[in-house]
Amino acid sequence: xxxxxxxxxxxxxxxxxxxxxxxxxxxxxxxxxxxxxxxxxxxxxxxxxxxxxxxxxxxxxxxxxxxxxxxxxxxxxxxxxxxxxxxxxxxxxxxxxxxxxxxxxxxxxxxxxxxxxxxxxxxxxxxxxxxxxxxxxxxxxxxxxxxxxxxxxxxxxxxxxxxxxxxxxxxxxxxxxxxxxxxxxxxxxxxxxxxxxxxxxxxxxxxxxxxxxxxxxxxxxxxxxxxxxxxxxxxxxxxxxxxxxxxxxxxxxxxxxxxxxxxxxxxxxxxxxxxxxxxxxxxxxxxxxxxxxxxxxxxxxxxxxxxxxxxxxxxxxxxxxxxxxxxxxxxxxxxxxxxxxxxxxxxxxxxxxxxxxxxxxxxxxxxxxxxxxxxxxxxxxxxxxxxxxxxxxxxxxxxxxxxxxxxxxxxxxxxxxxxxxxxxxxxxxxxxxxxxxxxxxxxxxxxxxxxxxxxxxxxxxxxxxxxxxxxxxxxxxxxxxxxxxxxxxxxxxxxxxxxxxxxxxxxxxxxxxxxxxxxxxxxxxxxxxxxxxxxxxxxxxxxxxxxxxxxxxxxxxxxxxxxxxxxxxxxxxxxxxxxxxxxxxxxxxxxxxxxxxxxxxxxxxxxxxxxxxxxxxxxxxxxxxxxxxxxxxxxxxxxxxxxxxxxxxxxxxxxxxxxxxxxxxxxxxxxxxxxxxxxxxxxxxxxxxxxxxxxxxxxxxxxxxxxxxxxxxxxxxxxxxxxxxxxxxxxxxxxxxxxxxxxxxxxxxxxxxxx
Numbered sequence: 094x095x096x097x098x099x100x101x102x103x104x105x106x107x108x109x110x111x112x113x114x115x116x117x118x119x120x121x122x123x124x125x126x127x128x129x130x131x132x133x134x135x136x137x138x139x140x141x142x143x144x145x146x147x148x149x150x151x152x153x154x155x156x157x158x159x160x161x162x163x164x165x166x167x168x169x170x171x172x173x174x175x176x177x178x179x180x181x182x183x184x185x186x187x188x189x190x191x192x193x194x195x196x197x198x199x200x201x202x203x204x205x206x207x208x209x210x211x212x213x214x215x216x217x218x219x220x221x222x223x224x225x226x227x228x229x230x231x232x233x234x235x236x237x238x239x240x241x242x243x244x245x246x247x248x249x250x251x252x253x254x255x256x257x258x259x260x261x262x263x264x265x266x267x268x269x270x271x272x273x274x275x276x277x278x279x280x281x282x283x284x285x286x287x288x289x290x291x292x293x294x295x296x297x298x299x300x301x302x303x304x305x306x307x308x309x310x311x312x313x314x315x316x317x318x319x320x321x322x323x324x325x326x327x328x329x330x331x332x333x334x335x336x337x338x339x340x341x342x343x344x345x346x347x348x349x350x351x352x353x354x355x356x357x358x359x360x361x362x363x364x365x366x367x368x369x370x371x372x373x374x375x376x377x378x379x380x381x382x383x384x385x386x387x388x389x390x391x392x393x394x395x396x397x398x399x400x401x402x403x404x405x406x407x408x409x410x411x412x413x414x415x416x417x418x419x420x421x422x423x424x425x426x427x428x429x430x431x432x433x434x435x436x437x438x439x440x441x442x443x444x445x446x447x448x449x450x451x452x453x454x455x456x457x458x459x460x461x462x463x464x465x466x467x468x469x470x471x472x473x474x475x476x477x478x479x480x481x482x483x484x485x486x487x488x489x490x491x492x493x494x495x496x497x498x499x500x501x502x503x504x505x506x507x508x509x510x511x512x513x514x515x516x517x518x519x520x521x522x523x524x525x526x527x528x529x530x531x532x533x534x535x536x537x538x539x540x541x542x543x544x545x546x547x548x549x550x551x552x553x554x555x556x557x558x559x560x561x562x563x564x565x566x567x568x569x570x571x572x573x574x575x576x577x578x579x580x581x582x583x584x585x586x587x588x589x590x591x592x593x594x595x596x597x598x599x600x601x602x603x604x605x606x607x608x609x610x611x612x613x614x615x616x617x618x619x620x621x622x623x624x625x626x627x628x629x630x631x632x633x634x635x636x637x638x639x640x641x642x643x644x645x646x647x648x649x650x651x652x653x654x655x656x657x658x659x660x661x662x663x664x665x666x667x668x669x670x671x672x673x674x675x676x677x678x679x680x681x682x683x684x685x686x687x688x689x690x691x692x693x694x695x696x697x698x699x700x701x702x703x704x705x706x707x708x709x710x711x712x713x714x715x716x717x718x719x720x721x722x723x724x725x726x727x728x729x730x731x732x733x734x735x736x737x738x739x740x741x742x743x744x745x746x747x748x749x750x751x752x753x754x755x756x757x758x759x760x761x762x763x764x765x766x767x768x769x770x771x772x773x774x775x776x777x778x779x780x781x782x783x784x785x786x787x788x789x790x791x792x793x794x795x796x797x798x799x800x801x802x803x804x805x806x807x808x809x810x811x812x813x814x815x816x817x818x819x820x821x822x823x824x825x826x827x828x829x830x831x832x833x834x835x836x837x838x839x840x841x842x843x844x845x846x847x848x
Contacts, residue, residue, distance in 0.1 A: 116441045131175035132206075134158045136215035144197070144222060153191045154184035156216055160609030162709055171709055172609030176206070176214060188218060196256040198291060199223030204449075226257040226294045233269070235283075235302035240734075245272045257296035266300055273304055274346040279369060279377065280305035308344040313377035318364075318384045325420050326388050327361060335359065335418060335466045336367075336381065344369070344377055356473070359420065359466050361412040362386055388413045396757075399842050400487055400653060401456070402443035404428035420464040430458045448691070450526070451485035458482040474503040487644075487653040489529075489694050490636035494521035495548070510560040518552040525636040526693040527788045528660040528777045530748060531822065545591060551635070552588035553583070555580045567758050568846055569604040576600040580638070582672075594634050595623045598700075602848050610710040616848040618647070622698040639696035640729055645843035647702050648725040650746020650765035652839060654694035659730030659771060661826055663778040664690035667791045669799075679798035679816075683790040684776050689828055692771070696732070701743070702727035704848060707754075721750040723847075725765065744769055747838075758845050767838045776826035784812035790822035799824065 102611045127133060137158040151157075159173040185202045192200035205217040231251050236242050249265040251258075266283050273281035282305070287298040315332055319325045336352040349367050356365045364384035367375045390410045398405055406426045414421040430436045432443050433455035446452045460480030478499040485491040497519030504512045523546065530542045557578040563569035579674060580596040582588045597619035605613040624634040643651030667682040675681055703726045711718035726745040727814045748765035784805070790797045802812040831837075 113797060127173055128173040132214045133212055134174050134176050134216055135164055135209055135213040138215060138217040140217060141220040141222065144195070144225075150188060150191070150218070150756045153187050155180045155606065156184050156188075158216075160611050160709075161607045161613075162611055162707060163609075164363075168709065171611065171712075174609075176216065181206075181216070185218070188220065192220075192222065194259045196258050196296075197222050198226060213775075224294055226289065226296050228253055228255055228257045228298060229295045230297045231262075232299045233302065234299060235304060239273070239276075239278070239304050239812075240307065241276065245269060245276065251298075256300070257287075262287075262298055262300070269300070269302060271346075273302070275348075276345065277307045277309070277343040278304045279308055279344050279346060280373070285768070306375050308375055308377050309693050310338060310340055310342045310344055311378045312376075313338060313340060313379045313381065315381045315383070316373050316384075319761075320385055326413050326416075328384055328416065331416075332356070332381070332383065337467065338379065349379070355466065356383065359412065359418050360386070361388065361418055383712070386412070392463075398428075398844075399443065399445045400449070400452075401428040402432050402446050402452070402539050403430035404576065405430065414463065418466050418467075420462075422460075422462040422464075424460055424462070426456075426458040430455065446487075449485070449488050450691070451488070451491040451524070454483065454491070456482075456484050458484070476501045476503070486637070487694075488526070489639075489641060489654050489696060490523055490525040492521060492637045493522045494519040496520055501751060510558055512556070512558045515555050515557075516552070516586070518550065519554075520548060520550055522546055522548045523635055523637050526660070526662075527779075528662060528693050528775070529636065529695060531574065531775075531777070532789060532819070545633070549589040549592055551582065551592050552586045553580055553582050554586050562604075563604055564644070568754070569602075569614075571604050571606045573604065574600075574602045582638075586715045591633065592635055593624065593636055596638055597621050598640075600848075607707070610715065612706075612708040614704070614706040614708060614846075614848065616702075616704040617701070618702040619729075620700040622821075624698070634698060640698065640700040641694060641696045642700055642702050642729045643694070645705075645761065645763055645841035646845075646847050648727045648744065648746055648765075649723065649748050649750075649763045649841055649847070650725060650744070650767035650839050652692075653841075655692060656727060656744060657697050657772075658695040658731065659774045660693040660695060661689035661774055661776045661790055661828070662691040662693065663776055664688050667778050667780075667789060669801075675796075679794050679796075680801070681796055682789055682791050682793060682799045683793060684778065684826070687793075687829060689776065690828075695729075695774075697729040697731045699741075700727070700729050700730050703743075706750075706847070717754055719752040719754070719759075721752060721761075721763075723750060723763075723765075748839075752846070754759070759843075761843050761845075761847070763841045763843075763847075765841070767837055767839055770830055771828045773827040774824045775822035777822065780813060782810075784808075784810045785830065789813065789815060790817065792825045794825055795823045 134156060135158060137151065137156065139150050142150060155172045155177065161337065162168045163171040163173055181204055185204050188202045189200055201221045202224050203219040205219060207215040207217065209215050228251070231253050233246060239245060240513050246269070249447040250261045250267060251265045262285060266285060270283055272280055281302065283300055283302045284298050285298065287296055289296045313333065313336075315329050317325050317327075317329065317332070337355065338348065338352050353365050353367050356362055362383050363386040364382070367379055367381045369379055372378070388411065390412075392408045394406045395404065404427065409423045409426065410589045411421040412418070422693070429446065429452050431438070432446055432452050434453060436455060437453075458480060459482070460478055462476060462478040465475045476499070480497050482495060482497070483491065483493040497517065499515055499517040501513055501515030504514070525546070527542055531546065555577065555578060560575045563572035563574050577599045578597070580594075583593045584590055600616070600618045602616040620640050622634050622638060622640060642648055643655040643656035644653035650654050663684045663686070665684070665686040665688070666683040670683055672678060672680060672694060704723065706721050706723045707718045709722070711720050724747045726743045728741055728743050730741050746765045746767050748763055750761055750763040752763065753760045775790060778789045778791045779787055780789050781787050784839050798816040798819065800814050804811050
C-alpha cells in the first residue's frame with residue numbers, strides 16, 4: 094500500500110504549488126490581443142467530462158473563446174480572444190491538477206486544435222476522467238470537550254462512501270472552524286491528514302480539531318479618534334449601545350462582525366475596527382478603534398428629465414442628532430419646473446411632459462427622516478418620516494398629501510435579506526382622469542368622482558424584503574436581486590372605508606457574465622391588487638395603488654404607463670345624431686374626426702413583465718459606453734371574477750439602447766420597436782363649455798341616450814346629460830392604424846439601468 098501523509102489543507106503541497114505556478118486551479122481567462130496572423134478561438138469544447146460542467150472547467154484554464162455575442166450573433170465590435178500556444182500545454186496540466194485534487198487520480202487530458210476557417214480555430218480538450226477515489230472513512234477528532242457538538246458537525250459537505258474531494262474536505266474544515274469561532278472558541282484550529290491507496294482507489298481522512306479554551310468577552314476598550322481640530326462627538330456609552338456587546342458574553346466572531354457593521358451603518362465613522370487581544374485566557378479583551386467622520390453633510394442637485402422637466406433637490410444630514418448617533422435627514426425636491434405653475438413658461442422644453450394633464454402644477458416633496466441606530470437592543474434600524482408632497486404619474490393620477498408620516502423598521506438579522514416593516518398614514522387626495530373613474534369604476538357623475546377624490550385618510554401597512562447578491566449597485570455584471578412586497582390598507586389600520594386594498598408585487602433579476610465585458614441580464618416582475626377585501630378583485634382600488642407598465646424601466650416599446658387597456662379623449666367636438674338619423678329612440682353623440690387628443694392609461698389589478706438584455710462593450714470608448722440589445726414583454730390587465738390568464742396576450746417589443754456611464758449613474762437612450770396597434774377603448778369628449786356632465790361618451794356607434802336642455806337665461810349655457818348604462822361607455826374606438834416604420838418606434842431617456 095502506498096501511503097501519503099497530508100498536513101492541513103491550507104498548506105501548499107507540491108501539487109498545489111505547481112497549480113499556483115501555472116496560474117492556479119481557478120486560472121482567470123486572459124484577454125489576449127490578437128495580432129496579425131494569430132488564430133481566434135471561436136469555440137472551446139470539453140469532451141468526456143461527466144463529473145464537472147464545462148463552465149467549471151473553463152474557470153480553471155487560460156484559453157478563452159471570443160465573446161458570446163461575437164461567436165453567435167457575429168457582432169464585429171465585441172471582444173475577441175486568440176490562441177496562446179505557450180499556455181495550451183499549461184491548460185492541460187491545470188485540468189489534470191484540478192481533477193486529481195477532486196478525486197480522479199487516473200485522469201488523462203489531450204488537446205486538439207481544429208481549424209474552423211481562415212484565422213479561426215476550435216480548441217478541444219478530450220478528457221478521460223477514469224474511476225474516482227472513494228472516501229472510506231472521515232473522522233473528526235478533538236470535539237469531545239466542545240459544548241453543543243451536534244450543530245458544529247451538522248451537514249458537512251463530506252460523506253463516507255463519496256468521492257475523495259480535497260476541495261470538499263477543505264470546505265468542511267473551514268465550516269467547522271467558522272462554527273467554532275461563532276460558538277465561543279475563537280482560537281479553534283485544525284489539521285487534516287489522509288491516507289490513499291492508489292491500487293484500491295480508497296482514501297481515509299482524519300480532521301483533527303484543536304478547539305482551544307471556551308472564551309467569553311472580557312473588557313471592551315474603545316478608542317475614538319475625532320475629526321482634526323474637534324473633540325469626540327458621539328459619547329462612548331452610545332458607541333457601546335450600538336455595538337451591542339457586553340462583558341461576560343460568550344465570544345462569537347459573527348457578533349463582532351455585526352457590531353462593526355452596525356457602527357459603519359451610522360455613517361458617522363470613516364474607520365471602524367474591532368480586534369481581540371492575543372492572550373490565551375478564557376476572557377478576551379476587545380479593542381475598538383474608531384475614527385469619526387464629519388457629522389454634517391449637505392448636497393444640492395439639479396437635473397432634467399423628459400417627464401420631470403427641470404428639477405432641483407436639496408438634502409441636509411445630521412449624523413449625531415441630539416448627541417445619540419441618530420441620523421436626521423432633511424430633504425426637499427421640486428420638479429416640473431418650466432411647465433408647472435407657478436414656475437411654468439419654459440418654451441420648447443419638455444414636450445412629452447406638456448402633454449400630461451397632471452404636469453400643470455409643480456411636484457414637490459418636503460420631509461424630515463429620523464433614524465435610530467438601535468431599537469431596544471435589536472439589530473434593527475427604526476425610521477420615522479414626516480412629509481408633505483405632491484407627486485404625479487404620467488397621464489394617470491396626481492397624489493397630493495397635506496401631511497403624512499411613515500414609521501418603519503429594517504431588520505438586518507439576515508445579512509443579505511433585510512426585511513422592512515413599515516406603517517404609513519397620510520391625509521391627502523388623489524386626482525385622476527375623469528375618464529378613468531367612468532370607464533374603470535363606473536363613476537361617471539361629477540359628484541361621484543368628487544366623492545372619491547376628496548381628502549381622505551390613507552393608511553398602509555407594508556412588508557418588503559430584498560435579497561441582493563449582485564456585485565454592483567448601479568450596473569451589476571453578475572449575481573441576482575430578488576424583491577418582494579406586500580401592502581395592505583383597511584379601516585382596521587385606520588384607513589378610510591373607501592380606501593381598501595391588498596397588493597402583492599415581486600421582482601427577480603439575474604446577471605450573467607457573458608465574457609469580454611458583456612453581460613446577459615434577465616428580469617421577471619409580477620403583481621396583483623385586490624380591492625375592498627382579499628377575496629374581491631373588482632372593487633375600487635386607489636389610482637395610486639393600481640399597477641402600471643410601459644416606459645424606460647419596464648416595457649420600452651410602449652410610452653410611459655401605456656401598456657394595457659386605454660381610454661381616449663376626443664380632440665374635436667361631437668356630432669349630434671337625432672333619432673331620425675340613428676334609428677334609435679333617443680339622441681346620441683358620436684365622434685366625427687377619429688383622432689384622439691390624449692391617451693389615458695388605465696393600469697390594472699394584474700401585471701406581468703419580463704426583460705432580457707444583452708449588454709455589450711462598445712467598440713468606441715468601451716469604459717464609457719455600452720450597447721444593449723433588449724427584448725421586453727409584458728401585459729397589464731384587469732381581472733374579473735377569475736385570476737386566470739385566459740385571453741391575456743403578452744406584448745413583445747425588441748429594441749436597442751445606448752448607455753453612457755456618468756458620475757450620476759448610467760444614462761440611457763433606448764429605442765423600442767412596437768408593432769402593435771393601440772387597443773380599443775371608450776372615447777370621451779370633455780364638454781367643458783356645457784353644463785351638466787363635462788365628460789361625454791362619444792364612442793363610434795354608441796347608443797347612450799343624450800339629453801340637451803335649453804340655454805340658461807343668464808349664462809346662455811346648454812346643459813347636457815347622458816343616461817350612462819351599467820356597462821359604461823362602449824369600448825368601440827381604436828386609433829387609426831399607422832404603418833410607417835417611424836410610428837412603430839418608441840424613444841425614451843432615463844438615468845440608471847432598466848433593472
